[in-house]
Amino acid sequence: MYLDIERKIVLPGEEISLEGMKQGNGIYHDSGKFYSYQMGVLQTYNSYANVIPLSGKYYPVRNDRIIGKVIDIAPSFWIMDIRGPYPGFLHINDTPWKNLDQDLNKILGVGDTVFAKVNEITESRQIWLSLKDAGLRKLEGGHIIMVQPTKVSRIIGKGGSMVNTIKEVTGVKIQLGQNGVVWLDGSAEKVMKVRNILKFIEKEAHTSGLTDRVKKILEENR
C-alpha cells in the first residue's frame, strides 16, 4: 500500500530529504545529497522514497502485460511498437502458434495488435515479448485508445479497484496494457463513456480520492 507523506510534486534537481528512507526510483545522489531527476509525485513505499513521474514514455519491466502493434515482420519474429524507446520483438517460438513453415504474415499482419507480456530484456535493451501465458492473445475487434503510460497504475487503482468498478458498471470489456494502450470492447456508446472516464482519470491522476469520484460519475451517467 502507498503511504503518502503528502502528495508533493517535485521537479528535477529538487533536493529530497530521505529522513531514514531508502533511495528509490526517480532519485539520484550527488555529493551526499539526494535529488529528484524527474517531475513527479514524491511517495514512500516499503521504506523507499520514490518519485512517481507525471509524464514520460513507457519503460518496459519484465512480466509487464502490454499491448503491442505489429510494425514489421522478420523471418521468424514480429517487430512491435510498444510505445517505449525501443521496439519489442515477438518470436514465433514464444507464441501458441506452431506452423513454422507458414508465412508469419498470415498469423499476424502489420497493424494487428496483441496483448503480450515482456518476457526478457537483454543487456543491449532488446525487448522480447511472449504470448505464452494465461490471458495473452491477439486482440480482435474492439477499440484501442491511448493514455499516458505513467497514469496506468492510477487507472488500475489499488488492487484493481478502479478498473473493476468501471468494468462492472459499464459492462465494457477492458484490456489494460502497462504501456498505456487500452483495448475496449462493447457498444460504441459505452466505449465512448469509458474513454471519457479514462481521460478524466489521466488528467486527475495526481490528485487523491479518485476512485470514489469516478464511482460517483459512473453512477450519475449510468
Place this chain on the structure above:
Amino acid sequence: MKLINEEGLRIDGRKFNELRPIRIEVGVLNRADGSAYIEWGGNKVLVAVYGPREAFPKHTQNPSRAIVNARYNMAAFSVDERKRPGPDRRAVEISKVIGEALECAVFTEQFPRTSIDVYIEVLQADAGTRIAGITAASVALVDAGIPMKDMVVGCAAGKIDGKVVLDLNKEEDNFGQADLPMAIIPRTQEIVLLQMDGNMTRDELEQAVELSKKAAMYISDLQKEALLAKYKSQEQEKEGERGE
C-alpha cells in the same frame, strides 16, 4: 546611437540589471512528448521534445548513451527582413551548442541507442533567441518526463555604451560592444554554454557572468512555476467543480 540615458536607464527604460518580461507556458502541443512556449521580451519561441526514441539514421546511435538532437530554426517571418528558410551556418552552430548544453543535464546513459529530439522554433526574434530557446527547451524536456540533473537556464549579458548590462534587446545587440549568451545549471552553477560576440575586458566578462548567474536563479524559478502551473490549474478547476 545612445543606448543609456543620463539617468542610467536603457532605451526600453530598464536598469542595467533588469530582465525583459518573461512568460513560460508548458504543454502547448498535444502530439509532442513534451512542449513549451516562451515569450521573452520581443522573442517568441516554441519548443517540442520527442523521445527518447530510436536514433535515426542508425549510424548516429551511440551504444552506451542517448544523443540529444537539438534543432534551432528561425521562421521566415521572425525578423524584419524575410529570413531565407532552412538551416544556415548560424542555425547549425546554435543547434550544436544548445544540444550540447542540454546534454549536460540529461541522464543520457539511461537510454542507449536512442535520441532525444528538441525542436526549437523561433517565431519572433528580438535578440537572445538562443537562450530563450534553451530556457524553454529544458522546460519541455521536463514536461516530456526525461530524467535530468536539473533544469538548464539560459541568460545573456553584454556591454553597451561601455557599461555591462543584463539581457540585451535588438538595438542594444546591434549597436552595443559585446553580447555574452550563457546557460547554467542552477544547482551546481555549472556553465554549460558560453559564447561571446564583441569585445570585453577580463573584468567586464566576470561582471557579465555574475549578472547572468544572478538573473538565471530568477528565471529558474519562472521555469518551475510554469511547470507546476500545468498541474495546479487542473487542481483549481477541480476545486471549482466541488464548490458548485
